[in-house]
Amino acid sequence: MATKENEVEQHLRSEYRYGWTTDIESDTAPPGLNEDIIRLISRKKKEPAFMLEWRLQAYRHWLSMREPDWAHLRIAPIDYQAISYYSAPRTSKNAPKSLDEVDPKLLETYEKLGVPLHERARLAGVAVDAVFDSVSVATTFREKLAEAGVIFCSFSEAVRDYPELVEKYLGTVVPQKDNFFAALNSAVFSDGSFVYVPKGVRCPMELSTYFRINAQNTGQFERTLIIADEGAYVSYLEGCTAPQRDENQLHAAVVELIAEKDAEIKYSTVQNWYPGDEEGRGGIYNFVTKRGDARGDNSKITWTQVETGSAITWKYPSCILRGDNSVGEFYSVALTNNYQQADTGTKMIHMGKNTRSTIVSKGISAGKGQNAYRGLVRITPTATGARNYTQCDSLLIGDECGAHTFPYVEVRNPTAVLEHEATTSKISEDQLFYLMQRGISEEDATNMIVNGFCKDVFRTLPMEFAVEAQNLLAVSLEGAVG
Amino acid sequence: MLKIDNLHARVEDKEILRGLNLEVKPGEVHAIMGPNGSGKSTLSNVLAGRDGYEITAGSVRYLDKDLLEMAPEERAREGVFLAFQYPVEIPGVNNVYLLKAGLNAMRAHRGEEELDAADFLMLVREKMKLMQMDESFLKRGVNEGFSGGEKKRNEILQMLVLEPKLCILDETDSGLDIDALKVVSQGVNASRAADRAIVMITHYQRLLNYVEPDFVHVLYQGRIIKSGDKSLALELEERGYEWVVQEAAA
Numbered sequence: 001m002a003t004k005e006n007e008v009e010q011h012l013r014s015e016y017r018y019g020w021t022t023d024i025e026s027d028t029a030p031p032g033l034n035e036d037i038i039r040l041i042s043r044k045k046k047e048p049a050f051m052l053e054w055r056l057q058a059y060r061h062w063l064s065m066r067e068p069d070w071a072h073l074r075i076a077p078i079d080y081q082a083i084s085y086y087s088a089p090r091t092s093k094n095a096p097k098s099l100d101e102v103d104p105k106l107l108e109t110y111e112k113l114g115v116p117l118h119e120r121a122r123l124a125g126v127a128v129d130a131v132f133d134s135v136s137v138a139t140t141f142r143e144k145l146a147e148a149g150v151i152f153c154s155f156s157e158a159v160r161d162y163p164e165l166v167e168k169y170l171g172t173v174v175p176q177k178d179n180f181f182a183a184l185n186s187a188v189f190s191d192g193s194f195v196y197v198p199k200g201v202r203c204p205m206e207l208s209t210y211f212r213i214n215a216q217n218t219g220q221f222e223r224t225l226i227i228a229d230e231g232a233y234v235s236y237l238e239g240c241t242a243p244q245r246d247e248n249q250l251h252a253a254v255v256e257l258i259a260e261k262d263a264e265i266k267y268s269t270v271q272n273w274y275p276g277d278e279e280g281r282g283g284i285y286n287f288v289t290k291r292g293d294a295r296g297d298n299s300k301i302t303w304t305q306v307e308t309g310s311a312i313t314w315k316y317p318s319c320i321l322r323g324d325n326s327v328g329e330f331y332s333v334a335l336t337n338n339y340q341q342a343d344t345g346t347k348m349i350h351m352g353k354n355t356r357s358t359i360v361s362k363g364i365s366a367g368k369g370q371n372a373y374r375g376l377v378r379i380t381p382t383a384t385g386a387r388n389y390t391q392c393d394s395l396l397i398g399d400e401c402g403a404h405t406f407p408y409v410e411v412r413n414p415t416a417v418l419e420h421e422a423t424t425s426k427i428s429e430d431q432l433f434y435l436m437q438r439g440i441s442e443e444d445a446t447n448m449i450v451n452g453f454c455k456d457v458f459r460t461l462p463m464e465f466a467v468e469a470q471n472l473l474a475v476s477l478e479g480a481v482g
Numbered sequence: 483m484l485k486i487d488n489l490h491a492r493v494e495d496k497e498i499l500r501g502l503n504l505e506v507k508p509g510e511v512h513a514i515m516g517p518n519g520s521g522k523s524t525l526s527n528v529l530a531g532r533d534g535y536e537i538t539a540g541s542v543r544y545l546d547k548d549l550l551e552m553a554p555e556e557r558a559r560e561g562v563f564l565a566f567q568y569p570v571e572i573p574g575v576n577n578v579y580l581l582k583a584g585l586n587a588m589r590a591h592r593g594e595e596e597l598d599a600a601d602f603l604m605l606v607r608e609k610m611k612l613m614q615m616d617e618s619f620l621k622r623g624v625n626e627g628f629s630g631g632e633k634k635r636n637e638i639l640q641m642l643v644l645e646p647k648l649c650i651l652d653e654t655d656s657g658l659d660i661d662a663l664k665v666v667s668q669g670v671n672a673s674r675a676a677d678r679a680i681v682m683i684t685h686y687q688r689l690l691n692y693v694e695p696d697f698v699h700v701l702y703q704g705r706i707i708k709s710g711d712k713s714l715a716l717e718l719e720e721r722g723y724e725w726v727v728q729e730a731a732a
């Protein structure tokens with residue numbers, strides 16, 4: 001099976017299946033960022049005064065900040081004045097009250113994405129919030145959730161309907177000034193999801209948000225806030241896609257998780273933003289700040305991410321383990337193909353006693369993809385008996401890609417126990433030949449090996465999405481081996 | 483079924499196979515013996531289509547097709563099976579998943595439908611029983627953490643499930659304890675059939691007590707220098723290879 005160079009390259013070209021656009025009328029703000037635009041966003045959303053004030057504070061601070069440049073990424077300069085910061089599908093009424101009032105074209109869009117919003121046709125037991133460009137278009141299953149006392153709605157609605165909850169928790173995990181992109185998001189965030197699970201309640205179904213960027217030259221800045229009150233449990237999944245465009249589009253989201261005493265939050269992401277074409281044209285710039293605060297004793301926060309899309313991924317879902325015996329987990333699969341670049345990892349900040357964290361990172365690089373794991377484990381002086389286990393594995397497909405690992409460790413308590421394992425491997429000829437000798441095609445053999453490599457992470461995803469994640473990897477890798 | 487004619491193959495500019503001839507007919511069992519480094523594994527790899535070998539002369543016909551023209555997975559689907567001398571570990575890929583994917587690939591190739599899950603499991607359980615393997619092996623990663631002997635059993639299990647036409651066993655008997663050797667031999671004997679041929683590469687006559695070959699060949703420096711019946715194996719066990727080499731040189 002002599003491998004021909006062009007055959008390999010041909011295989012590397014995999015199709016992005018979500019590259020179409022929806023032709024829909026939308027209200028889009030003119031490009032540019034200034035205080036007037038922020039006032040416009042706040043007015044459009046009929047926000048209370050505190051929210052506008054909060055946004056303006058963030059904006060004024062952002063003006064004094066600079067883009068971070070420490071990541072292992074090559075980024076073309078971003079012109080923040082060329083971006084439109086607000087785009088909303090124009091609907092007859094301001095906010096649709098039920099699915100029947102949602103523009104049929106939007107419903108079609110989500111059908112095409114495989115996210116049917118009609119509750120009859122929905123994935124069993126999953127409530128969905130759909131965010132199109134800057135606004136939430138529909139949230140399903142609200143009544144059923146309300147019976148359990150769970151609030152699941154768009155962030156804009158939460159600001160209007162539960163201002164006291166929003167004001168109490170917003171920015172307490174990721175402050176406005178946290179970093180350049182978080183400050184930008186705090187100033188202009190458009191929409192996102194809000195979840196509140198009250199004391200002692202186990203959320204009766206999986207919650208899920210699907211983000212879709214459609215409009216041209218717009219950025220998407222969602223804000224997600226999830227609160228699990230004492231003894232509560234919730235599992236949440238986000239999925240993301242975007243049309244295929246030649247220009248880069250900016251996505252700068254902030255996610256804040258708060259787990260009170262004995263509470264548990266599972267947050268899973270299947271990120272499939274448009275990655276750009278084979279030559280590296282276009283694709284989403286994904287700069288995301290995700291952080292969970294395991295505030296109460298015995299609380300637990302689990303991040304699982306499968307990152308296959310975006311031209312650039314800059315993302316470090318982190319856990320602040322404040323409560324005693326609190327647990328933080330990070331399971332990640334990041335795949336880069338063609339010219340994709342990913343700099344991703346996590347931070348585990350141990351503050352409480354007997355806090356435990358687990359990091360399992362699986363990086364897959366193909367084509368000319370560059371994949372960096374960047375992780376910090378910090379044991380503060382108060383964190384007696386803290387433990388961390390880190391496993392960082394890289395898989396290389398081909399000779400032109402790269403894998404990099406940047407583990408940072410800061411230990412200020414002598415009782416800490418840290419374990420770190422790291423491996424870098426190539427898909428071996430031996431493994432491929434073995435599988436092909438059993439009648440399996442080279443492409444399927446590659447997928448089997450990659451999926452096997454990611455198994456420890458896929459295990460942690462909710463069932464339906466584990467299958468989706470596997471398929472996604474297969475599509476993103478289509479024959480990336482020669 | 484298989485006809486190898488004057489086969490020459492090189493690896494990285496080193497000629498390993500140097501004019502090898504061998505004919506195997508359906509229903510036959512052939513044993514290939516020969517000193518370390520004589521080219522036995524090279525022969526099996528070339529037959530299975532592994533990358534990295536350059537065929538400089540000769541031909542291989544398999545079921546009236548040019549075997550060397552076929553892709554490795556195609557050869558497998560056409561019934562060529564290689565039990566590896568050193569089966570590789572594939573972490574995270576379930577053993578049972580591999581069996582299923584392999585079997586379904588072969589069935590699809592023959593235009594048959596996929597076996598349904600219940601039938602498949604029944605088939606696998608039956609074969610595992612024959613190989614005296616515990617069912618826990620199904621859920622483990624392919625060869626992941628298997629002992630040397632367990633890996634060899636697993637190879638034969640795959641052979642029993644996939645039901646190939648031409649079975650090439652590369653030192654499947656090496657590293658087996660006495661009981662395991664019997665079990666593996668049972669598996670091989672159970673595979674003997676009028677429409678199936680078996681080529682066993684081995685260093686030990688012991689295996690041949692359990693699986694009686696129709697022919698025994700001596701491979702030396704990339705060529706078959708002597709062929710005989712099973713008594714040849716006994717003679718080799720007693721006298722070593724030296725006399726065969728001298729006889730061939732004379």
Ligand SMILES: Nc1ncnc2c1ncn2[C@@H]1O[C@H](COP(=O)(O)OP(=O)(O)OP(=O)(O)O)[C@@H](O)[C@H]1O
Pocket residue numbers: 493494496498516517518519520521522523524525567
């Ligand atoms: N990739 C390679 N590069 C260089 N030499 C090779 C390579 N593969 C095989 N050889 C050489 O070819 C010769 C034949 O090897 P082969 O593995 O076929 O022997 P064998 O008969 O199976 O031996 P054994 O009984 O020890 O298994 C050996 O000398 C070996 O070193």
Ligand SMILES: [Mg+2]
Pocket residue numbers: 522523524567652653
């Ligand atoms: Mg050998």
